[in-house]
Amino acid sequence: MSTVRSEIAAGFDVQKVREDFPVLKQTIHGMPLVYLDSAATAQKPFAVIDAIRKFHEVDCANIHRGVHELSQRSTAAYEETRSKARRFLNARVTNELIFVRGTTEGINLVASSWGRHNVKAGDEIVISAMEHHSNIVPWQMLCEEQGARLRVIPMNDRGELLLDEYQKLLNPRTRMVAVTHVSNALGTINPVKQMIEMAHQAGALALIDGAQAAPHMTVDVQALDADFYCISGHKVVGPTGIGILYGKTKLLEAMPPYQGGGDMIKAVTFEKTTYADLPYKFEAGTPNIAGGIGLGAAFDYLNHLGLDKIAAYEHELLLYGTEALQEIPGLRIIGTAREKAAVLSFVIEGIHPHDIGTVLDRQGIAVRTGHHCAQPVMDWFHVPATTRASLAFYNTAAEIDALAAGLRKVKEIFS
Amino acid sequence: MVDDLYQETILDHTKHPRNCHAMDNATRSAEGYNPLCGDKLKLFIKMDGDIVADVSFLGSGCAISTASASLMTESLKGKTREEALKLLDKFHDLLTTDSPVSKDMGKLVVFCGVRDYPARVKCATLAWHTLKSALGESPEPVTTE
Numbered sequence: 001m002s003t004v005r006s007e008i009a010a011g012f013d014v015q016k017v018r019e020d021f022p023v024l025k026q027t028i029h030g031m032p033l034v035y036l037d038s039a040a041t042a043q044k045p046f047a048v049i050d051a052i053r054k055f056h057e058v059d060c061a062n063i064h065r066g067v068h069e070l071s072q073r074s075t076a077a078y079e080e081t082r083s084k085a086r087r088f089l090n091a092r093v094t095n096e097l098i099f100v101r102g103t104t105e106g107i108n109l110v111a112s113s114w115g116r117h118n119v120k121a122g123d124e125i126v127i128s129a130m131e132h133h134s135n136i137v138p139w140q141m142l143c144e145e146q147g148a149r150l151r152v153i154p155m156n157d158r159g160e161l162l163l164d165e166y167q168k169l170l171n172p173r174t175r176m177v178a179v180t181h182v183s184n185a186l187g188t189i190n191p192v193k194q195m196i197e198m199a200h201q202a203g204a205l206a207l208i209d210g211a212q213a214a215p216h217m218t219v220d221v222q223a224l225d226a227d228f229y230c231i232s233g234h235k236v237v238g239p240t241g242i243g244i245l246y247g248k249t250k251l252l253e254a255m256p257p258y259q260g261g262g263d264m265i266k267a268v269t270f271e272k273t274t275y276a277d278l279p280y281k282f283e284a285g286t287p288n289i290a291g292g293i294g295l296g297a298a299f300d301y302l303n304h305l306g307l308d309k310i311a312a313y314e315h316e317l318l319l320y321g322t323e324a325l326q327e328i329p330g331l332r333i334i335g336t337a338r339e340k341a342a343v344l345s346f347v348i349e350g351i352h353p354h355d356i357g358t359v360l361d362r363q364g365i366a367v368r369t370g371h372h373c374a375q376p377v378m379d380w381f382h383v384p385a386t387t388r389a390s391l392a393f394y395n396t397a398a399e400i401d402a403l404a405a406g407l408r409k410v411k412e413i414f415s
Numbered sequence: 416m417v418d419d420l421y422q423e424t425i426l427d428h429t430k431h432p433r434n435c436h437a438m439d440n441a442t443r444s445a446e447g448y449n450p451l452c453g454d455k456l457k458l459f460i461k462m463d464g465d466i467v468a469d470v471s472f473l474g475s476g477c478a479i480s481t482a483s484a485s486l487m488t489e490s491l492k493g494k495t496r497e498e499a500l501k502l503l504d505k506f507h508d509l510l511t512t513d514s515p516v517s518k519d520m521g522k523l524v525v526f527c528g529v530r531d532y533p534a535r536v537k538c539a540t541l542a543w544h545t546l547k548s549a550l551g552e553s554p555e556p557v558t559t560e
């Protein structure tokens with residue numbers, strides 16, 4: 001394993017990167033913090049923290065409505081993030097990027113605004129067996145309301161979607177295929193480009209949940225030909241409460257507003273309201289301005305490090321971590337897809353994940369335990385819950401060693 | 416350290432839970448569920464008049480919830496309904512307040528360590544919430560949420 005470790009160190013200066021993340025420099029219960037829960041939320045670099053602070057200290061004002069200097073500054077900074085999001089996702093034009101609270105709101109916006117006007121009784125929506133609850137429930141609600149049918153692409157025991165079965169599900173009644181790019185519970189990277197193409201051939205649209213993909217790989221919505229793509233700011237080292245919905249112009253233009261209020265109108269009388277053009281039609285009310293500005297700093301930060309370098313480093317970490325965990329007797333990794341992001345979800349025979357999580361926490365190691373908002377995934381693997389170590393580019397091989405040592409301690413206590 | 420939580424008695428009851436079986440002639444039963452961790456528990460009680468004559472449980476859960484159910488069944492036998500409910504209140508106080516530990520709690524004092532682990536209080540109380548439901552007027556499934 002030492003060779004893998006030195007290769008990791010050679011390609012990426014992780015110690016220098018860690019200096020950018022103040023939260024990592026602390027002890028928990030007397031032990032150095034080992035943060036392995038980045039799939040839940042990523043930690044924030046100084047660049048993001050400082051951008052939010054600067055907004056509140058120097059530029060704070062509402063956007064899109066003041067003629068005064070501060071309002072112009074905050075508007076410019078907020079809108080600059082939209083341009084950065086366009087480049088980050090390689091969208092064609094800036095108007096295709098809608099600010100939302102996060103991936104969940106992005107999906108709800110599409111299910112509600114597009115769904116209610118395009119999905120009728122007897123139509124079908126296709127999702128997959130590995131979706132997060134946020135890409136299940138909005139579609140379920142839509143189907144119930146419209147009398148449509150929700151269909152589910154099955155997976156194999158490695159946690160890979162069965163594309164043959166997916167092909168069989170597609171038919172002229174299919175209106176939308178909504179799948180995750182990367183599974184939060186299993187780490188599987190789905191072949192979304194191919195899946196979108198298959199959806200299009202069947203005459204359906206495709207929405208991709210990119211919450212777990214965006215922090216770990218380059219995303220190109222034009223190359224994917226995605227109709228909608230959603231991301232969350234806080235997973236890409238940005239703040240919580242802000243995210244981006246990408247949608248193709250002609251789809252967004254045909255959709256009615258999601259919420260009514262200020263900022264989304266051209267003119268209001270008591271008889272009639274004329275809605276604003278894209279993207280403002282979908283952005284009612286004062287948004288999370290500080291969050292938007294922080295997200296812009298997060299995009300800059302990730303671009304500065306380089307998503308290709310991040311992906312390569314994290315892949316090395318994943319291989320190292322997989323090997324380290326497999327050496328622990330009785331441990332079974334849940335999710336062993338051939339194309340996989342840096343998520344290590346596992347169970348240990350006879351020991352409940354919550355007990356594992358508590359013992360690890362007392363050693364300073366933060367992991368997620370539970371169903372990861374993906375109960376159908378747990379049901380499929382016949383486990384009530386798993387322990388999940390999710391890695392980011394600021395994690396080190398030494399931290400994986402600490403996890404392995406921590407798990408040996410868990411086994412000592414419960415053996 | 417973490418040994419304060421996973422005391423020997425708790426580990427013993429986790430590995431060898433007592434009264435862990437279904438009961439054919441139960442007079443009361445209830446189900447409990449902790450959506451946070453997926454722990455499920457079914458409680459069976461045989462009342463003899465106002466006395467808890469026998470009590471057992473079935474379920475799958477973490478070490479804390481299993482040990483709590485096991486120790487609860489041991490401590491309830493022979494108690495009146497009112498005494499059982501009073502013990503529930505004391506148990507809850509033990510986990511959630513800094514008040515001095517009541518002397519008549521027997522082995523249940525081993526759960527004192529849970530105080531320092533707020534995220535785990537629900538694990539320790541699942542069996543007791545289910546007990547409350549089972550002893551109530553109209554038993555219904557309970558969740559700890």
